[in-house]
Amino acid sequence: MDHGMELQGKLPRAGTTIFSVMSKLAAEHGAINLGQGFPDFPIDPVLGELVAAAIRKGHNQYAPMPGILPLREAIAAKAERLYGHAYDPGDEVTITAGATQAIFTVFAAVVRPGDEVVLIDPSYDSYAPGVELFGGTPVHVQLGADMAFDAEAVRRAITPRTKLLLINTPHNPAGRILRDADMCALAELLRGTDILLLSDEVYEHIVFDGVAHASAMRHPELRRRSFITFSFGKTFHVTGWKVGYVLAPRPMTAEFRKAHQFNVFSVNTPVQHALAEYLREPGHYQALAGFFQAKRDRLVAGLRRSRMRPLPCEGSYFLLADYRAVSDLPDLEFAQWMTREHGVATIPLSPFYRHPPPGQRLVRFCFAKQDATLDAATEKLCKI
Numbered sequence: 474m475d476h477g478m479e480l481q482g483k484l485p486r487a488g489t490t491i492f493s494v495m496s497k498l499a500a501e502h503g504a505i506n507l508g509q510g511f512p513d514f515p516i517d518p519v520l521g522e523l524v525a526a527a528i529r530k531g532h533n534q535y536a537p538m539p540g541i542l543p544l545r546e547a548i549a550a551k552a553e554r555l556y557g558h559a560y561d562p563g564d565e566v567t568i569t570a571g572a573t574q575a576i577f578t579v580f581a582a583v584v585r586p587g588d589e590v591v592l593i594d595p596s597y598d599s600y601a602p603g604v605e606l607f608g609g610t611p612v613h614v615q616l617g618a619d620m621a622f623d624a625e626a627v628r629r630a631i632t633p634r635t636k637l638l639l640i641n642t643p644h645n646p647a648g649r650i651l652r653d654a655d656m657c658a659l660a661e662l663l664r665g666t667d668i669l670l671l672s673d674e675v676y677e678h679i680v681f682d683g684v685a686h687a688s689a690m691r692h693p694e695l696r697r698r699s700f701i702t703f704s705f706g707k708t709f710h711v712t713g714w715k716v717g718y719v720l721a722p723r724p725m726t727a728e729f730r731k732a733h734q735f736n737v738f739s740v741n742t743p744v745q746h747a748l749a750e751y752l753r754e755p756g757h758y759q760a761l762a763g764f765f766q767a768k769r770d771r772l773v774a775g776l777r778r779s780r781m782r783p784l785p786c787e788g789s790y791f792l793l794a795d796y797r798a799v800s801d802l803p804d805l806e807f808a809q810w811m812t813r814e815h816g817v818a819t820i821p822l823s824p825f826y827r828h829p830p831p832g833q834r835l836v837r838f839c840f841a842k843q844d845a846t847l848d849a850a851t852e853k854l855c856k857i
């Protein structure tokens with residue numbers, strides 16, 4: 474039987490992403506899925522109605538390549554209100570098919586064979602393969618003890634071949650944030666170089682305990698070299714809509730759009746109209762930090778009753794927990810065992826590393842879930 478041609482793959486190290494693997498296993502075993510990062514609660518019906526209305530009004534053909542202007546204007550106004558910099562909606566804001574496509578398109582636009590891209594592990598799983606597909610070399614450094622940012626480790630990784638540095642705050646999977654002082658350290662480190670920054674800020678509104686999000690755009694020295702990526706999926710509980718955006722200074726946006734136009738060209742039109750309308754009300758995103766902070770606290774309280782030890786979580790909707798008091802299994806096996814035998818799915822940490830720290834025993838929990846889901850999960854965890 475002819476099974477088709479064998480290819481010499483461009484991503485020999487990559488398998489199926491851990492998010493798909495764990496969600497499939499959770500479904501097969503009927504487990505509570507605190508793995509892949511998506512909400513299990515309904516969206517605001519107002520937002521759904523806005524999409525339906527946009528479809529009825531006939532907004533069903535290609536959007537302009539960079540996105541519809543009212544949405545770009547609403548985004549620029551929000552960024553200025555929150556972070557004090559006025560991006561030009563005409564030339565500095567581009568709507569993308571989620572942050573994943575924005576990040577991939579940054580690589581497409583700037584990475585050439587031989588370029589080095591510094592990634593800070595644990596790092597989101599699409600970063601390194603994206604760099605490799607464009608011939609770049611990911612250079613992996615690691616967060617420090619307790620997942621704290623380590624500017625010195627970044628400094629040591631920089632070479633004359635470094636093209637781009639990628640940061641992520643609030644951080645998936647670590648749940649940590651960068652602070653103004655970290656941004657100043659980064660600015661100092663990049664001063665006098667041509668290194669670009671990609672700041673992945675998809676969880677910008679999910680920062681806890683009254684702390685303000687330290688966006689790269691607040692810092693003029695960083696902003697002038699930064700692509701900053703965002704995701705409506707995270708902000709409005711609509712991960713399946715796959716709409717996000719990228720902010721970057723004019724010349725960088727021009728290069729980004731050259732790649733973007735041949736990648737997706739443009740993004741879902743009725744959803745863009747709905748988002749432009751919905752964004753006008755700041756309450757729709759201002760409530761997010763408090764909403765998720767209560768869920769973080771609920772999960773932490775539940776985990777504290779179990780033998781798992783939650784790590785500090787300052788932002789995002791993910792929390793790490795150390796399970797060494799429960800088991801000495803490596804993290805992937807542990808996560809599979811928990812899913813199969815105890816009915817709770819999580820995400821192991823090692824897929825977020827090029828070189829997973831030996832002996833690390835951490836899994837990631839997603840708490841973007843109904844309280845009843847979190848309670849049912851922690852009840853099961855307390856029995857292990």
Ligand code: PMP
Nearest residue numbers: 571572573597645675704706717
């Ligand atoms: N970056 C990070 C850190 C993420 O957690 C995610 C997952 N949502 C993305 C990028 C991708 O976002 P999107 O779903 O909008 O493609």
Ligand code: GLN
Nearest residue numbers: 492493508509510511645
């Ligand atoms: N960002 C989500 C997470 O970290 C998953 C997105 C995906 O499945 N690709 O779980």
